[in-house]
Amino acid sequence: MSTPDDDRTPESSAWHSAWKILATRIDLVTPMAIRAAATLRLADLIAGGADSIEVLAGRSGTDPDALSRLLRHLVCQGVFVESQPGRFGVNDVAALLLSDHPSGMKNMLDLDGFGGRMDVAFTGLLHTVRTGQPAWETVFGSPFWEYLADNENVASSFDxxxxxxxxxxxxxxxxxxxxxxxxxxxxxxxxxxxxxxxxxxxxxxxxxxxxxxxxxxxxxxxxxxxxxxxxxxxxxxxxxxxxxxxxxxxxxxxxxxxxxxxxxxxxxxxxxxxxxxxxxxxxxxxxxxxxxxxxxxxxxxxxxxxxxxxxxxxxxxxxxxxxxxxxxxxxxxxxxxxxxxxxxxxx
Structure with missing residues (x-):
């Protein structure tokens, strides 16, 4: 699959210029990767000794190959470190995702709880802009307050x-x-x-x-x-x-x-x-x-x-x-x- 990186056309130059301006505003890969790491409690597990991909995948219930790709992307973004191939550690940035960190960021980002789902609701933003109506129902299948009433775990995290x-x-x-x-x-x-x-x-x-x-x-x-x-x-x-x-x-x-x-x-x-x-x-x-x-x-x-x-x-x-x-x-x-x-x- 070719990308603008594969040639030196004016379109490629324009793409690079646009990317430099927009990259920090449009990237969804890293934000979702961090939320996945928070949801899986990867910082807690690594800090608890599960530093190898094999052990970490077993304890987090994930696919080892997919997990390694996730972590290597986050390492490149300054979240976690890879001390040697296949072994990961918690750096100062990843420590913000620990369950006992006073910032509470783990709960804010957890995709299984209210914090993460609040952000996922924005995948329905176009519906809101077109209709003036909330996106929550479009994304999750029922209006916000009804959804909380029917989903005790999410409601509890909201409270x-x-x-x-x-x-x-x-x-x-x-x-x-x-x-x-x-x-x-x-x-x-x-x-x-x-x-x-x-x-x-x-x-x-x-x-x-x-x-x-x-x-x-x-x-x-x-x-x-x-x-x-x-x-x-x-x-x-x-x-x-x-x-x-x-x-x-x-x-x-x-x-x-x-x-x-x-x-x-x-x-x-x-x-x-x-x-x-x-x-x-x-x-x-x-x-x-x-x-x-x-x-x-x-x-x-x-x-x-x-x-x-x-x-x-x-x-x-x-x-x-x-x-x-x-x-x-x-x-x-x-x-x-x-x-x-x-x-x-x-x-």
């Missing part, structure tokens, strides 16, 4: 990813004064990691996590393990349905950007209804809306559309959603790590 990053979690908690709260209801609260930290900040308050039944069960397990005695409860339901009453603060953290305007208004309206005239609705969103990183905003805006039809928004956009849901934004606060915290009440 874990949403709860990861302790500094980031504490930054969100620190964005609001919880000291006067008596009952905090975390709407779409995932595994309860955020609520657990809030209850530590408000030692006399009670808390409730509201999320879909499978996630709610994981929240029960998490909260039970974190010694919060009897100050919490978990409700397994959709936040599109009527929410539990009795809370004085209803929190929606990193939820609204997952949804279109129509659905986002419905979620906020449910919170407003449950909070009533005396309660508060606290909406917490992330750095993208701060406007100080256009590249991050643009990427996340596209990601939210491709995955579930959501979108990133400006502060003004979120205030407009709140108003449409019958809420008034009393104040906004930006945290050190870039969360925006909206304190809302009935308008």
């Amino acid at each position: 874990a990813m949403m709860a990861s990053g302790n500094d980031y979690l504490l930054d969100a908690v620190g964005g609001y004064d919880w000291s006067s709260a008596s009952h905090i209801i975390d709407v779409g609260g995932g595994t309860g990691a955020f609520l657990a930290e809030v209850l530590r900040e408000a030692p006399t308050a009670r808390g409730t996590v509201v999320d879909l039944p499978a996630t709610a069960e994981r929240a029960r397990q998490f909260l039970a393990e974190h010694a919060l005695t009897d100050r919490w409860e978990v409700v397994g339901q959709s936040f599109f349905d009527l929410l539990p009453s009795g809370g004085d603060i209803y929190v929606v953290r990193r939820v609204v950007h997952d949804w279109s305007d129509v659905e986002a208004i419905t979620i906020l309206r449910r919170c407003a209804e449950a909070a009533g005239s005396a309660g508060r609705v606290v909406m917490i969103e992330s750095r993208g809306i701060a406007g100080d990183d256009p590249a991050m905003f643009a990427e996340m805006n596209l990601r939210m559309l491709v995955l579930a039809g959501g979108r990133e928004r400006s502060v003004e956009d979120y205030a407009a959603l709140a108003a449409a849901a019958g809420l008034r934004v009393n104040s906004t606060r930006t945290t050190p790590l870039g969360h925006i915290v909206f304190d809302c009440s009935a308008s």
Whole structure:
């Protein structure tokens, strides 16, 4: 098979020039190779002594020839080293893929989990651009939230990813004064990691996590393990349905950007209804809306559309959603790590 490398035609010269400009932007080989290595836990296995292709293939359940080709490509890209033919080692770059690395990159890249599948969804990007609809269903066969409901392992990794990053979690908690709260209801609260930290900040308050039944069960397990005695409860339901009453603060953290305007208004309206005239609705969103990183905003805006039809928004956009849901934004606060915290009440 001939390639532009095989001749000296003007077309070949043009190809090389174009490749130099586009290569780092269009290469899919290396990104997918790294994700395959993360999924197979190659860094863990090699660090554990499986440095030869034969042993490594046996422990990873892979084809030895294909595995050697994968690793040699990654070696050429500076990921892993080949100390002698057929024997591989973990260098500083490959160490980022270790399961116990504090960056959590292994989970972010694992093709069997949410992180990797989130990226694979972009193979359906053309569908999204042509139709304005999420690509997830086209790639994986069912809409995003339905897929998570039907695939417990992926849903569990999604929940874990949403709860990861302790500094980031504490930054969100620190964005609001919880000291006067008596009952905090975390709407779409995932595994309860955020609520657990809030209850530590408000030692006399009670808390409730509201999320879909499978996630709610994981929240029960998490909260039970974190010694919060009897100050919490978990409700397994959709936040599109009527929410539990009795809370004085209803929190929606990193939820609204997952949804279109129509659905986002419905979620906020449910919170407003449950909070009533005396309660508060606290909406917490992330750095993208701060406007100080256009590249991050643009990427996340596209990601939210491709995955579930959501979108990133400006502060003004979120205030407009709140108003449409019958809420008034009393104040906004930006945290050190870039969360925006909206304190809302009935308008």
